[in-house]
Amino acid sequence: MNDSWISTPITADLLRGAIDLEHTEHGVLPHRLPAWARAQNTDGQLAMAESQPSGVRLVFRTRATAVELATRPTKRVYVGVPPRPDGVYELLVDGRPAGRASVTGGNTLTIDMVAGTHEHRPGPVGTLRFTGLSGEPKDVEIWLPHNETTELVGLRTDAPVEPAPDRGRRVWLHHGSSLSQGSDAAGPTSTWPALAASLGGVELINLGLGGGALLDPFTARTLRDTPADLVSFKIGINVVNADLMRLRAFTPAVHGFLDTIRDGHPDAPLLVVSPTLCPIHEDTPGPLAPDFSGLGSGSGQLTFRAMGDPAERASGKLTLNVIRDELARIVAQRAAEDPNLHYLDGRELYGEADHAELPLPDQVHPDAAGHRRIGERFAERVFTADGAFADRGV
Template identity: 85%
Template sequence: MNTTHDWITTPVTADLLRGALDLERTAHGVLPHRLPARARAQCADGQLAMAESQPSGVRLVFRTRATAVELDALPTKRVYVGAPPRPDGVYELLVDGRPVGRGNVTGGNTLTIDMTTGTAEHRPGPVGTVRFTGLPDGVKDVEIWLPHNETTELVALRTDAPVEPAPDRGRRVWLHHGSSISHGSDAAGPTSTWPALAASLGGVELINLGLGGGALLDPFTARTLRDTPADLISVKIGINLVNTDLMRLRAFTPAVHGFLDTVRDGHPTAPLLVVSPLLCPLHEDTPGPSVPDFGALGAGQLRFRAAGDPAERATGKLTLGVIRDELARIVAQRSAEDPNLHYLDGRDLYGEADFAELPLPDALHPDAATHRRIGERFAGLAFTAGGPFTDRGA
C-alpha cells in the first residue's frame, strides 16, 4: 500500500463520467450538464439552467489500484435570504459498488437568492478539494458521485496510481425525468435520492433527468429523452405544472401526448412508465402557483403555500387530482396500441398514510427518510416480477 502519494493527474473526460449528457469546457475545468447544449439554447430560464447543471446522478467512474483520490472542484452553493443555511453538497465514494467515504468541498461560488424579490446574486469563490484516503489496495472500480444539488465544475482528478475508464457492466440503462423530488431535493446525499436508491435496488445504470422546477413538458426535454440511449424510461409529470401555473387542461392533454410521441420516436418499444404526482396536500385540490410562505420565512423557515383558488378548476386550472385523472386516461387510451406503456399512481409511492407519518417539511419536498421510502417502493413496484421494468432476459 502506498504510504506517500506520488500524484497522477488524469484529465476529466466524458469516458470517465456517467449520468451526464454533455461536458462543457470552462475557465477552470469541465462542467457536466444533464441537458445537451442544443436543449439549453432553447430556454433562457435561470431556474432550469441551475437545475440541469446540478449533477444529480452524475458520477466519475474509473478502474484503478489507487489507495488515495483527490478531486478539485468549484461548486456553486445556494443561499436563500432569510432561510437557514444549506449544508454543503456531499460527494460519495463507492468501491466496487460499496460506499466507503463521504466528503465536502468548501469554498466555491455563492448564488444568493432572494425569494421575496425573485432576484439572485452570483459571487465567485475559490476551488476546493475533496480527499479520500485509505482505499483498499488492488484493482477496483471507483465511483465518485457528485453532489446532486450543487453545480459542480470539475477541475482536477488526482490519484496515487493510474486510472482507466471502468468497463461497461452490461447493466440496463434507466432514463428518468421528473421534478425536484426526482432531482433529489432534501435527500441525504447523491446516492440517496429516490431514483439513485431505486436504480441500486434494481441493478440498473441511472441517467437522472430530474430537474428541480423544470419538469414542464418542454419539447427540448422530450427530444433529449428521445435521443438518449436507454433500455427503460420513466417520466414523472405534474407537480411543476401546478407549481408554475403554466397551462390549463386544454393545453396539458395534447402536451402530454406530444411529449410521449417524441419519446417514442426514439424508443418505440422500450418500457415507458408514466408516473403521476406523489401526494401533496397543498395542491391536491388547489391550483397553483406555489409561492413562498413569507410568514414562515420571517421565522427562518422555508415553506410554500398554494396561491390558487379551488373554484378555478372549473376554468381548466390544474391540480394534482386533475392531472392524475388525465394521465391515467391518456395512458389507458395509448396503451391499446402501445403495450409497453405503463402508468403508476404517485400516491402508491407516497400517499396519505405516508404523509401522516412523514410529512413534507416545506409542504412540497420530502425529507431524507421519505426519499428512501419512495426509492424502495418504486423498486418494488417497477423492477420486481410483474413490474414494468422486470428484466425479461433474466
C-alpha cells in the same frame, strides 16, 4: 500534494449520468441537458437545475489507495433563509459506500425569491480527498452533489486510472421534478431515483430538474436522443405550482411528449408516473409561493403555500387530482396500441398514510426518510417480476 500522484484528465468516458460536458477555463462542467437544449431555454431556474449533477458520477477502475478531486462548486444562498449545507460527494468502492466529503468555498449564487433577482460571485477551487483504500483493483465511483453545480477541475490518484468496464446493466433514463432531482435527500446516492436504481440493478441517468418538469419540447427531444433501455417520466407538480397551463394545453402536451420519446425509444418500457401526494395542491391550483412565516416564528423552516382558487378547476385550472385522472386516461388510451407503455399512480409511492408518518417539512418536498420510502416503493413496484421494468431477459 504527493509528487508521485498521477493527474488524469476528466473526460466523458470517466463520467456517467451526464448528457454533456462544457469545457471551462479551469476544467469541465457536467450538464444534464445538451448545449442545443440549453440554448433554447430562457428560465434561470431550469438553467441552475440542469447544471446541478444529480446522478452524475465519476466511475473508474484503479489500484489507487488515495483519490483527490478538485472542484469549484456553486453554493446557493437564499435571502432570508437559513444557510444551506454544503453539497455532499459520496464514494462507492465496488458498489459499496466507502466515504463522504464536501468542498467548501467555491462560487456563490445569492437568490432573492421575493424580488426575483440573483447575484453570482466567483470563488476559489476546493479539494476533497479519500484515503485508506485497498490497493487491489476496484471500481471507484464518486457521486457528485445532486443539488450543487460542480465544475470538475482535477482528478489525482496514487495509481493509474482507466474507465470502468461496462457491467452489462440496463440503462434507466428518468425525468421528473425536484423530487426526482433529489430535493432534501441525504446525499446523491440517497435520492429516490438513485436508491431505486441501486435496488433495481440498473445504471441511472437522472433528468430530474427542480422546477423544470414542464413538458418542454427540448426535454422530450433530449429523452428521445439519449440511449436507454428503460424510460420514465414523472409529471404534474411543477405544471401545477408554476400555474403553467390549463387542461386544454396539458393533454396535447403530454401526447406530444410521449410521441417524441417514442420516436427514439419505440419499443422500450415507458412508464408515466403521476404526482406523489402533496396536500396543498391536491385540489388547489397554483401558483406556489414561499411562506416565510415559519422563519420568523423560530421554526427555521421555509414552507410553501398554494395561491390558486379550487373553484377555478371548472375553467380548466390544473390540480394534482386533475392531472392524475388525465394521465391515467391518456396512458390507457395509448396503451391499447402501445403494450410497453405503463402508468403508476404516484400515491402508491407516497400517499396519505406515508404523509401521516413522514410529513413534507416544507409542504412540498419529502425529507431524507421520504426519499428512501419512495425509492424502495418504486423498486418494489417497478423492477420486480410483475413491474413495468422487470428484467424478463428479452
